[in-house]
Amino acid sequence: MSTTGDTRTEPVDEAVDVEDPPEAEDPREAEDAPAAPATTRSARRRRVTPAAIAAGLLAVLLLAGTGLLIRTSQLTDPAATSNAALTDTAATSRVIGDVSNTLGKVFSYTPEDTRATELAAKELLAGSAAGQYEALFGQVKQQVAAQKLTLTTHVVRAGVTRLDGDSAQLLVFLDQTAERKGKKATTAAAQLSVTARFHDGHWQITDITSR
Known part of the structure; x- marks a missing residue:
């Protein structure tokens, strides 16, 4: 009797991709690894x-x-509260406006008209400022006509450092442009300490000191 061969076949496993386990890190490679940026x-x-x-x-x-x-x-502080320049904007602006206008008038003149400058000084200056100005302008007036000199003064900036009732102290920066006939005009800057008092409805300059 012949025997038949065993035809059973073993099941064939399907191919499955399996990732290799990560290799252990070599301590030497860790030492040689570049440092973090x-x-x-x-x-x-x-x-x-x-x-x-x-x-x-x-x-x-x-x-x-x-x-x-x-x-x-x-x-x-009592000294600060009595200084209206720190608290009264309207009054401070009034002082600056009056003083700036006065300086512009009394320090501006033309060869043809020095009389208007003198009249403005008599009205707007008082105290020692009036005396100083009268003595100075008396000398200048003699040269203005001969040299055909025109002087224009413009207040660049003014600030009230103290305002107490009818008395004020200011620091004023101004430009003065002088021009002689036939010559180029020159401009110079000046800095003044000014004391003013309120009198007859406007602020009069009572003292002028050049700084």
Whole structure:
């Protein structure tokens, strides 16, 4: 009797791609690995924590509070509260306007008309300023006609440093342009300390000091 061969076949497993397990890192390679870029390290160092932000805000608030306390103490100081230049904008502007107009008039003249300048000085100047101006302009007037001299004064900036009732002190910056007939005009800057008083409805200059 013949025997039949065993025709059973073993099941064939389907091919499956399996990733190789990661190789263990060689400690020597880790040592030889390049260091992290400087930008990455600096970015880590610049990382700000909420605690640091809160501390910074607290410092700013403390500084601001200190500044307000100092400012408040200055404004409540008797000397400061009596200075209307710090509190009365309208009065300060009035002083600056009157004084600027006066300086523009009394320090501007033409060879043909010095009389108008003299009249303005008599009306707008008082005290030592009037005496100083009269002595000075008496000398200048003799040269104006002969030299055909024209002087124009323009106040560039003026500020009231103290305003107390009818008395004011100012710091004034002005430009003066002098022109002689047939010659190029020249401009010079000047800085004056001015004292003024309120009289008869307007501010009169009582003292002028060149700085």
